[in-house]
Amino acid sequence: xxxxxxxxxxxxxxxxxxxxxxxxxxxxxxxxxxxxxxxxxxxxxxxxxxxxxxxxxxxxxxxxxxxxxxxxxxxxxxxxxxxxxxxxxxxxxxxxxxxxxxxxxxxxxxxxxxxxxxxxxxxxxxxxxxxxxxxxxxxxxxxxxxxxxxxxxxxxxxxxxxxxxxxxxxxxxxxxxxxxxxxxxxxxxxxxxxxxxxxxxxxxxxxxxxxxxxxxxxxxxxxxxxxxxxxxxxxxxxxxxxxxxxxxxxxxxxxxxxxxxxxxxxxxxxxxxxxxxxxxxxxxxxxxxxxxxxxxxxxxxxxxxxxxxxxxxxxxxxxxxxxx
Numbered sequence: 001x002x003x004x005x006x007x008x009x010x011x012x013x014x015x016x017x018x019x020x021x022x023x024x025x026x027x028x029x030x031x032x033x034x035x036x037x038x039x040x041x042x043x044x045x046x047x048x049x050x051x052x053x054x055x056x057x058x059x060x061x062x063x064x065x066x067x068x069x070x071x072x073x074x075x076x077x078x079x080x081x082x083x084x085x086x087x088x089x090x091x092x093x094x095x096x097x098x099x100x101x102x103x104x105x106x107x108x109x110x111x112x113x114x115x116x117x118x119x120x121x122x123x124x125x126x127x128x129x130x131x132x133x134x135x136x137x138x139x140x141x142x143x144x145x146x147x148x149x150x151x152x153x154x155x156x157x158x159x160x161x162x163x164x165x166x167x168x169x170x171x172x173x174x175x176x177x178x179x180x181x182x183x184x185x186x187x188x189x190x191x192x193x194x195x196x197x198x199x200x201x202x203x204x205x206x207x208x209x210x211x212x213x214x215x216x217x218x219x220x221x222x223x224x225x226x227x228x229x230x231x232x233x234x235x236x237x238x239x240x241x242x243x244x245x246x247x248x249x250x251x252x253x254x255x256x257x258x259x260x261x262x263x264x265x266x267x268x269x270x271x272x273x274x275x276x277x278x279x280x281x282x283x284x285x286x287x288x289x290x291x292x293x294x295x296x297x298x299x300x301x302x303x304x305x306x307x308x309x310x311x312x313x314x315x316x317x318x319x320x321x322x323x324x
Contacts, residue, residue: 069323070114071312079319081163082145082152082289083312086116095288096144100131103141110307112168112237113323117309118143120293124300142292145313151189151286152313153246163187163313165242165289166320170307171202173235178202181210183294184306187244190285194220197277198255200240205231207238209257211273214281225273226257226266237309239324241317246277248284253277258317261324289313 070085071077073093084093089106091097097104103126104118111117126139134140145152153163169184181201188196195212202208209225232238239260247253254274257264266273278284291308295301312320 070116071310071322077319077322079314079316081313081315083310084145085114085310086118087114089116091118091143094143094145095147095150097142098133098135098144099141100126100134103131103134104143107307110170110237112170112309114310117170117307118291119305119307120291121303121305122293122295123303124297127297138295138297140292140294142290142294144290145288145311147288148286151288153187153189153287161246162315163244163246164315164317164320165244166240166310166312166314166324167291167308168237168239168310168324170237170309171232171234172305172307175232175234175304175306176301177204178295178301179299180296183292184308185240186290186292187242187283187287188290189283189287191281191283193279193282195222195282196290197275197279197282198225198242198244200242202232203227207232207240207259209242209255211255211275212282213276214279223275224267225255225275226264228259229264239321241321241324243317244277248276248278248280250274250276258321261321 070087071080071083072085072087073083076083082093086093086106091104091106099120100122102121104120106116107119108116120141122139122141124139126134126141127137128134129137165185165187167185182203183199183201185200186196187198193214195210197212199210199212200207201210207228211223211225213221213223215221239258241258243256245252245254251274253276254272255266255277256272257266263271265271278287289311291311293304293306310323312322314320
C-alpha cells in the first residue's frame, strides 16, 4: 500500500495522481515474471506483497515490485502440507542449514513471492573439510526440510500416496555451462543411499531430472527422466512442479513434471515416468525436501550464485503451482 504524505490536496488531482501512480509503466516479463511498476511515491510505505528494486528506467532509479503472496506455515493455503517463502527472514522453516557461513543467505532481491528469497553461494572450497556443516567432500550449500516425525514424506505412506512439490529457481546472467552434475533440488531421506531417487539438476545449460536406482546386484544405475526443451532463461525466475507417487513398486511409483506451467513430455515419450520412487537402500525411511547448490569437487567452477523461493509441498497441483 502506498501512502501519500499528510498534506491537503485537491481531490480530482489526487485521484488522477493515484491512477497514474498505480498504472505507471508495467514491465511484465515472460515466464511468469513478477510485474513491476516504475512509478515513484514522494513518501510512502510498501505493503506486504511489494518490495523496492533497482530500475534504471524508473524515476529516481527505483521501482516497486508487486509480488504474489508468499506461502507461510502459519497461514497455509488449502491442500498445502508445508511451505517456505523465507518470510520470517530466517531459516526457521528448515530443519538444517548444511552450508558454509555465507553459503545460504536471505535476500530481498530477486524474489519470486513475498519479500524474501534464499541465495546459495558456493565456492570450490566449500566442502566439509573447510565447513563442518557441509555434509560431503563436494562443494555444497543446502537447506533440509522437516525431519524425523515431522518429515514430509514418511516411510509409512502407502502405495498410491501422492505428493506435489513446487519451487522457483533464478539463475543469474553470466552463469556458466556446467561440466558435470549440478543439483538444485532433491526429495531424499534416510538412509541416504548415495543419490536420491529423483533430483533436479543443471546439465550444461538446461534443466533436467535424474533417477537413481540400485539394481539386484547392488550396482548404482542412473536414468534420465527429463531434459528441458530449451536452455535456461538466465536472469528470470523458472518454475517447477513435480508430482511424485511414492512406491517401492516400479509399476506403481512415478513422476510427472511441469516446467514454467507446461506439463512436460519425459524421456520415455509420455508425461508419466514409472519408477521405484522409494528404495529401502536409498530412501526407505522418512524423506523430505532439500534445496541446494551441489556439484563435484573434481570440476572447479569458482564461486557461483543462484536463488530459490516459494517452496511448497501439497496434495494437489493447484496448491503448489499458485503464483507460478
